[in-house]
Amino acid sequence: MRLRVPAAQRNASAPRIASIPPLALAGGGLAVGVGGLYLAGLLLAGGDIDAGTTVRGVNIGGLSRAEAVRKLEERLGSAGSRDLAVTVGDRESTVDPRQAGITFDFEETVDRAVRADDIDPFTVIGGLFRSGGPVQPVVRVDEDKAHAALGKLAKSLDQKVRDGAVTFADGEVDQVAPHNGYALDTDAAVAPLRASFLRGDAGAVTALPARETKPEVTAEELRRAVRDFAQPAMSAPVRLTAADRRFTISPDDLGEYLTMRPDDTGKLTPRLDAKGLRASPAVARNLFGLPAEPRNATLRLVGDRVVAADDARSGVQITDKALGKAVLPLLTKSGTARTGEVAARVTPPEVTDENAARLGLTEKMSSFTVNFEPAPYRTKNIGRAAELINGSVVMPGRTWSFNRTVGERTEANGFVEGIMILNDEFTKAPGGGVSAVATTMFNAMFFAGVKPVEYGAHSFYIERYPEGREATVAWGSLDLKFNNDSGNAIYIQAESTETSVTITFLGTRKYDEIGSVTGPRTNVKQPERKVSTDERCVPQTPLEGFDVTVQRVFVADGREVKREPFRTHYTPRDEIVCE
Incomplete structure (x- = not known):
């Protein structure tokens, strides 16, 4: 036999369950799902750094700050001590980054990688759907050490500008090729040196900024000077006549007293040391015995009257200037055209047997x-x-x-x-x-x-x-x-x-x-x-x-x-x- 309980009594003694609308039921399900994701995010996030975070290829995702710093020091510490290859002009060298005061700051790098201390649901749940990605390492530069290292580098790599030049030796032409001058700009070089360290490219060479100086005597001018003067000058001897003397000067002797010097425009011009050439054995021995000073006629007395002897002679001088003036134009000529005459300075005697009486030298x-x-x-x-x-x-x-x-x-x-x-x-x-x-x-x-x-x-x-x-x-x-x-x-x-x-x-x-x-x-x-x-x-x-x-x-x-x-x-x- 079934016992039936009246409805009013049944409602009074049982718990009352309210009527829940369908949307409310759906929202309740959502709340339960978000809560699960939040809990999962907290469990999965673990450390201070987002998963997938890397520094120069080293994964530090999910690590604490201290763990990440230690891992970077172990994996990247040696990379910070590798020498950096650099050039100044056409000269190469290396720089020890430690001596230049350039280092990684791993603690600051990790601080960049650490996510915010925010555990609101949206941040935590967002961590389930994102990766930390690569983080650029932080580089510290000690400016004083950097400038000191670059100053030392400048002493070895700076080079003075060199003009093109022509020299003569043993009758041959020698050329000195020109090159640019470079002076390292130590202030401007700090930034590219830091950038090179940051890139960490093994084998890469960094061209440091330098002040460049161009030679005044260019390679083109050097070629012209050799072609138009130097080679013709050494091509053959020159033959000279001075007073009653004839002699030859060889290219070997000419080259000892011949130079080429740049003028104000950078053009190489020839110069002859005529004084040195005049005193050289090749010339002096041929001019030896020329009477430099005139000699007056000898006068003697016969009673109280003057008699002049016929022994007067002129003085003959071959000056340095006259020798140079004769030689230099011959050096660009060839064949028989390399023959010239040196103008002699002739000083006649004041007294001769012919003019003694006219001068009043009579008694x-x-x-x-x-x-x-x-x-x-x-x-x-x-x-x-x-x-x-x-x-x-x-x-x-x-x-x-x-x-x-x-x-x-x-x-x-x-x-x-x-x-x-x-x-x-x-x-x-x-x-x-x-x-x-x-x-x-x-x-x-x-x-x-x-x-x-x-x-x-x-x-x-x-x-x-x-x-x-x-x-x-x-x-x-x-x-x-x-x-x-x-x-x-x-x-x-x-x-x-x-x-x-x-x-x-x-x-x-x-x-x-x-x-x-x-x-x-x-x-x-x-x-x-x-x-x-x-x-x-x-x-x-x-x-x-x-x-x-x-x-x-x-x-x-x-x-x-x-x-x-x-x-x-x-x-x-x-x-x-x-x-």
Whole structure:
């Protein structure tokens, strides 16, 4: 028998189940599905990095930060120490990235790869449907180390620009090829060096930026210079005529003194060292013996009349400039066209047997002799000075100079040490004794009647000379000069013996006679006595000092026409005792 329960009672005692619309049922199913996916995403995601994340081919997906850093250090650490191949211009080298301060920052790289700490359902569930993908590694650059390494690299790879050049050796042409100059731009080179490290291409070469300098003498100009000048210059000898000499210069000898230098436009131009070529054995031996200086005719006296010998000759000089001017144009020619003549500088003599009379060299104008005690240094120095003076020709209106004619009294000029007056005392010095020649010249000038220009007497009187009519000279401070105002040329003869020197003026006398009148001594002063311990001390006898005036008397047509005074002051000559 079945028990039936009333509906009202049944509803009151059983749980009540509400009516759920179909959409609600569907939404509930969706909620259950999303929850499952979220849970699955959390379970599958595991680490800090999305699955499929790689760095330079190394998979770090699903790893924690620490795990990913360790894995990258193990797998990529060695790659960061490989040398980087670089070039600067056409030179190659390598750079150690560690020394250049270029390294991987694996921690920063992993930080880039780590997903956000966001566990909202959409992020977690999205992780089920995406892959991390490749991540570029982070590169750190220590700028100071990078610049230091690049500076060191520049020292080995920089190269100076080189111009094209032509040289000559042993009669052959040598060429120096031009090349560009390169200077590494260390500031601009940091970025491409970092990029090369980041790429990590094994065997790749990085061209670093550099400042390029082009040669002024190009390869094209080098080819032109060789073709148009250098090769023709060395092709054959050149043949020259100079004065009465003929000689040949070989390419070997030419090449030693020939160069090519660039001008302002970069064009190679030839240059010949004419001075060096002129002094070279190939040229000098062929020009040896040419008289460089002219020689005047020798004059001698027969009674008081002048006779000229026929021995004058011209001077012939081949100058460096003339040699270069003759040689250089021949170097680009060939065959018989490589023959030329060197212009000679010919200096004719002033006096010849033909023109001596026309110049007025007809008679003795004056002559004077100074005697001296014999001594080797006097003989040497006086003889050398006379040798240099002998044959001097002074044309009308010209000035003659002792120092210019004789030159500095040095060993190289043929003089030796002797006794001379310095600071009012006798002392030893080169050229001692030459004052005897100066005094002789002064008196010859005095009695020839020509005009004195510069002269000076000794500081104290020397007994062997005529008082008030004597002279001394000192190189660089005191000269003996006269001007030839006679109206005709003057020829000076100078000769010496071991005890005398004589100087004679030949020309045309302007006056019948030149006389000398010596006045009395005035302003007389007594000497002192001095003792010297100087190693170079020379004993000295005492002599009073005084003033004196000498009159030069000019006589023409039997009567006196004028007088000229020569005033001289002498200091006392102190007695010097050497101890």
